[in-house]
Amino acid sequence: MKTYKIVVAGPFNAGKTTLIRTLCGKILETDRRIYFGEGVVKDFTTVALDFGLFKLTEGILVRLFGTPGQKRFAFMWDILSVGMHGYIVMVDGADPSSFKEAKLIYDYFLDTFPYTPHILAVNKADLPGFVGVEEVKRLIKPHPSAPVIPIVSKDRESALNLMRMMIRIVEETYTKRPGYPGVDVMGELENEYR
Ligand SMILES: Nc1nc2c(ncn2[C@@H]2O[C@H](COP(=O)(O)OP(=O)(O)OP(=O)(O)O)[C@@H](O)[C@H]2O)c(=O)[nH]1
């Protein structure tokens, strides 16, 4: 069984925890009640990490790590990224006020992990206020090698499509770098989560 670690980053309220829940079902999450500021948007926010596992195919196990969106937890980004094979930056495509923050996060990951394959996922494509991928591309200016795709993270098929693309890019990248990953790093321990 090949095992890949993928990190899901992005601004507050983008839909990171939702994506991981959609794919993995029962997950380890650290959402806590929001007491100030952003609490007008929703009641709970991730304060440390999300973690879930799912089988993409019979031979591929994916370990998903979600970052907290609030800026004050930014120190978790590097911690969660150790050993990752790829990452997704998720943006709320129906909330242009979050794009500046999304660009900061995107640029941080690109600068810090310049050789790691990634996707810019533009979430909430089901909402009437969705601005479309072109507008997001124009503002965030992703690396030309990075796919930018619309998704609905609460929809299972959409979430799976995103992950199929992510793993395809990861496998393409690392077959060009022999000896890199795809190794069964967790072995028996992961059986406990299945
Ligand atoms: N319409 C729609 N709403 C979504 C979608 N994905 C997430 N949401 C909603 O967006 C809000 C934020 O979702 P979360 O999964 O908590 O977002 P997050 O990125 O984990 O947020 P933080 O951990 O606080 O940074 C919730 O109210 C979700 O129900 C989607 O695809 N479509």
Ligand SMILES: [Mg+2]
């Ligand atoms: Mg979250």
